[in-house]
Amino acid sequence: MPQCKKCGNRRLFGSSKVPSVVPYTNGPVSGIIGHFHTAGEVETITSMGVDKEITTLAFRRPEDYFDLCLECGSPDLEWSGSRGI
Ligand SMILES: [Zn+2]
Structure with a gap:
């Protein structure tokens, strides 16, 4: 997580x-927004106009994609758990 x-x-x-x-003035800098359970797994991913394929991949391998605190x-995140990047 x-x-x-x-x-x-x-x-x-x-x-x-x-x-x-999507050119929001005050919007997120990221094309995908990951909503995580406090238990650690991905709850939902909001796509800001990116391909469905990318959200699917990010859902499967969140540790490869999410690297920004919203x-x-x-960008200084700590992943605890299986892979520990
Ligand atoms: Zn933060």
Whole structure:
């Protein structure tokens, strides 16, 4: 499960690998938004106009995709669990 080292967020994450294609003024910088259970697994992924394929992959391998805290914008995440990236 991901956790932001800066603010402790464990719920909302984005991906710097998937840039947003929707030009929101105050929107997220990420094209996908991962909603995590506090238990660690992905609850839902919101797509900001990206391909369904990408959200499917991110769902399967969240640790390969989510690398941005959407609470404070920090890329400094800690993954605990099986792979420990
Ligand atoms: Zn944070």
